[in-house]
Amino acid sequence: MSITIGVDIGGSHISSAAVESENFKIIPGTYFSGAVNSKASKDVIIKKWGEIINKTIKEIDTNQTIGIAFSMPGPFQYETGIAMFKDNDKYESLYNICISEELLKHLIVKDVSFRFLNDASCFGVGSSLIQESLFVKEKIIAITLGTGFGASFLNERLPITTGNTVPHNGCLWDKPFKASIGDNYFSTRWFLGQYEKYTGEKLKDGVKEIASIQNEYTSIIFEEFANNVSDFLFPFLVEFDADLLVLGGNIARCHQLFLPKITQNLKIKNVNLPIIIIENTEETSIIGSTYLFNEVFWEKIKEELPYF
Template sequence: MTITIGVDIGGSHITSAAVDITTSEIISGTYYRGPVNSKASKDLIFKDWARVINKTLNSINSNETIGIGFAMPGPFQYKIGKAMFEKNDKYESLYQVSVVNELIHYLDHKKVELRFLNDASSFGLGGKLTNEFKENSRVVAITIGTGFGAAFLKDNFPIADDDLVPQGGCLWDKNYKKGIADDYFSTRWFIARYSLLSGKEGINGVKDIVNFNNEYTHQVFQEFSNNLAEFMLPYLLDFNTDLLLIGGNITRSHQLFLPMVIDLWNKQGFKIPVRIIQKSEEANLIGASYLFNETFWETIKDELPAL
């Protein structure tokens, strides 16, 4: 198959599009996005997902079997397509539900095959495939937004079980300061830290903090820069990284932290190309659709993390 569908599952939305996997390009007229209530029942969640996916399915109007690749957050059993969301405030009604077996009942097109990849891995793969980075063999991709995602790619393949990468190929759960990385590299850290420094409550997100443009804004971004530079450097060195890709909602404010991060690394003698992927969702879709590159799939399917 040359046309597959990529789906990006977010905490509050779903995005779907058909992708030409020979060119890694989204096909015009097939891109759809819609809201999802991740705290709803299984039935309502699947209806929200199917509402968007069906629009893409109907836009390509094919009688052949259609591959649908999902960029899916964890915890998830990616090889068998079972959700393991528990105590993480989203999609908990899907706990131990086989998405691969049950979602098909909500789709208009029944001749489909579903495959799943971690959303951070999808982002890194899609970001690399669609830009000028094809010559870079060791790529680390991170997403900074509601949570902190990471992927380690070697020659386009996600690496999770290797001495050169952290356990599970993830960073969100690694110890940092008084907690874990996700506590420090996420929207909730920005809100909590700004509120503590300024005494201001009712902050909705990082965009509010940027718009305040005051001394507390600059202090928060300075601290974030110091933390990110300190935390990431050992992992980048261990992997012998030759490219760092960054995506996620917080990268819309990259001018307030990325120059400081790069400067801190340069002062320690570490230089690496860093690129912002502005269209993170599109990268997720393209990366997820690549699950139907059969060479790629046969290589990674038995290496996919259980959670």
Template sequence: MSIIIGVDIGGSHISSAAIQSNVFTIIDGTYFSGAVNSKASKEVILEKWAEIINHTINVVHNTPGFDADEKIGIAFSMPGPFQYQTGIAMFEGNDKYESLYNVSVPDELLKYLKTQNVSFRFLNDASCFGVGGVLKQEQEPENKKVIAITLGTGFGAAFLDNKLPITQGDNVPDNGCLWDKKYNGDLADNCFSTRWFLNQYEQSTGEKLTDGVKEIADIENEHAVKIFRNFAFNLTEFLAPYIVDFNAGLLVIGGNIAKSHRLFLAPFEENLKNKNIELVVSIVDNTEQTSILGSSYLFNESFWEKIKEELPLF
């Protein structure tokens, strides 16, 4: 399959782009993104998803040399809970896309796409980001073990060995997730996300901010600097045991918080060195496009043969 469309589904957005499969790069002019109301009806959500994907399909169809009879592969970077093998959404009790509960995305989405000649594949969004993060490295790391994290409204993570997501084993946390693990008596999701920064700033200054981490980074007063240094310390303390256990050689960091890395990356790397942990830290500026690239790798048939039987049900 020479044309692949990668799709990134977020809690409030969808992004879509066509990928040149032999080199795994986004084809110019095919990237589209739009806001989605995740609390809308099934029909409204699917129509919006299809609208963005159809923009990409239109460009692909008008590309010189495109064969109209050729099947297009559509690969999704999809948050859970989701049946990744079957494409059935299991969103329930997580305040997003609940109208899609028990809906077959391939069957229902197909009704809104402008072509029926497509094939669907799905993978967890954190895993897609991790795979994409490896693909974006200028040189593939010698140590094939990679940890990828996304720092934003939530705390996503993936453990990969030679691009394959690892979710079970003595050297990885249960389900390959970190958000639900504990740090300082709290969920890691509460400690390494936007709400932690907002809470810390309010506690330090009495001022309540609403625009997120970028707003704190732009202020760059003594309170902001201290908060980012504390964040670097906490992130080191939390991640260090997992890095050592997994023997990771590369840590990929994305998400909106990563865009403010100038305020935490240097102390974070210094803290790792002080623990005698040596690994490459790679900051990814565009998490969505990286996830799109990672999802497209599902149509690398060698990769697909290795991963398809291991796809989690949820």
């Protein structure tokens, strides 16, 4: 398929766009996004997803089979398209629902093929695609820093989820760090918690708000964050022998406040590799998801789609 639709599902939004498979660029006029209540009923959520995707469909040639690829958070059965959201405070009404079957009821076209991949993996694949003109790298670790902590390990664009050089399932959010797990240190709630601990003040707008304040406490918090990131990622970077580290997510937009320290810390540990910041995380994930309709890539990955 020369044109496919990529869909990025977030905890509170859906974004959809058509992507030109030859140059991995979003086709102008096809990008649409909308807010989604992840605690709503199944019908409300699926109807909203269909509404946004239909906007994209209306902007492309529908006289051929349309491929729709999802950048989807877990837990999810990526091979079957069945949602497994349970006890994770989002989209729980979709538990054990086949997304492709339900969504097709709300689309304005019926000749559709669906494919699914983990959102962190889609971001990693998209990162490798859009950076191709600047970097020819074999091994990439891509992480997203936002409401949650996502990660993917890629070797020549293929997400690696098994083997001795990557953590279990190719995930980092659940790996031990200090008194807890990575997700509790590399997400928005950690920043908000640290700011409240130092100042006694509760903020609501997240990391961007903390960065805009620029007082002595924000400097301390961002330095702590940089040290934590360096210490946590160091063994994974070494074990995977990474050629490139990619950072995305809302927190990455404040990279000027922590990236120099991360780079310095890694150099002290004799880890010297380029670090790329990608601010348009959603668009990158959309581009990465549509690569599922590259048949060579699909044949390599479909038997190893994570089941979690």
